[in-house]
Amino acid sequence: EAQVTQNPRYLITVTGKKLTVTCSQNMNHEYMSWYRQDPGLGLRQIYYSMNVEVTDKGDVPEGYKVSRKEKRNFPLILESPSPNQTSLYFCASSHAHRGPEAFFGQGTRLTVV
Amino acid sequence: GIQVEQSPPDLILQEGANSTLRCNFSDSVNNLQWFHQNPWGQLINLFYIPSGTKQNGRLSATTVATERYSLLYISSSQTTDSGVYFCAQEGGGADGLTFGKGTHLIIQP
Numbered sequence: 001e002a003q004v005t006q007n008p009r010y011l012i013t014v015t016g017k018k019l020t021v022t023c024s025q026n027m028n029h030e031y032m033s034w035y036r037q038d039p040g041l042g043l044r045q046i047y048y049s050m051n052v053e054v055t056d057k058g059d060v061p062e063g064y065k066v067s068r069k070e071k072r073n074f075p076l077i078l079e080s081p082s083p084n085q086t087s088l089y090f091c092a093s094s095h096a097h098r099g100p101e102a103f104f105g106q107g108t109r110l111t112v113v
Numbered sequence: 114g115i116q117v118e119q120s121p122p123d124l125i126l127q128e129g130a131n132s133t134l135r136c137n138f139s140d141s142v143n144n145l146q147w148f149h150q151n152p153w154g155q156l157i158n159l160f161y162i163p164s165g166t167k168q169n170g171r172l173s174a175t176t177v178a179t180e181r182y183s184l185l186y187i188s189s190s191q192t193t194d195s196g197v198y199f200c201a202q203e204g205g206g207a208d209g210l211t212f213g214k215g216t217h218l219i220i221q222p
Contacts, residue, residue: 033209043199045209058209090156092210101146101161102210107154 002027006091006105013081013112021076021108023091029103031094032074033058034066036087037107043090049074081112115140119200119213126190127221134185134216136200142178144203146210147185151196159185159198190220 004025013019025032033048035058045058049068063085065077074093078085091105116139126132136145147159160167160174162183167174171191176183187194197217201210 035209042214043201043210043212048209088154100144101158103158104148104156107156109154 004091004093004103004105006108009106010109015082015112016080019078019081021089023074023105024072025093029093029095031096033092034076035090038087083112086110086112115211117211117213119216121216123217125219128190128192130190132187134198136183136213138181142176142181142202145176145183146201147174148199149196192220192222195220
């Protein structure tokens with residue numbers, strides 16, 4: 001089954017404790033990205049990757065890192081999480097840059113206390 | 114940047130009713146998509162529809178690119194249709210999809 005898989009689904013952590021949210025897709029998609037969803041602000045892009053070893057900042061990259069060492073994986077790294085990074089995070093992939101359709105992971109609900 | 118406006122923001126309907134959700138764009142349509150976010154938070158891609166009309170079961174969508182809007186039709190609503198419906202298109206941000214604020218749909222039994 002074609003899918004984008006994120007882990008973990010839920011995470012509660014403390015300020016400053018490094019964490020990684022994994023994302024993997026099995027559709028051989030070149031383009032992957034991370035979004036965060038916050039009440040009143042909607043979904044905003046954090047980082048994106050057009051292919052292996054090619055990553056770039058989205059609209060809200062501060063406090064996040066990513067890597068793309070393999071085509072299927074695109075982990076999101078929070079080196080020193082802060083409470084303002086409490087959010088619902090989505091990983092997405094699509095066949096190519098700018099389309100066509102995007103497929104989203106199940107979401108990761110992160111709480112930083 | 115590009116603006117994506119959705120209406121109505123909230124909609125409450127009885128099971129079996131039909132509904133039309135609208136999405137307006139401030140710029141030319143580019144890779145327009147409709148998503149459904151279910152009550153568990155999952156985002157499901159419903160349609161990729163940069164222009165024209167598509168149908169999938171009880172759902173259909175129409176995009177009129179020249180007039181910068183798209184419509185999502187839901188017929189014979191079911192309680193499982195509840196959730197938030199987003200439209201999104203490329204552009205606006207550094208790269209990637211710009212989302213509208215969504216239409217929160219509640220289908221009552």
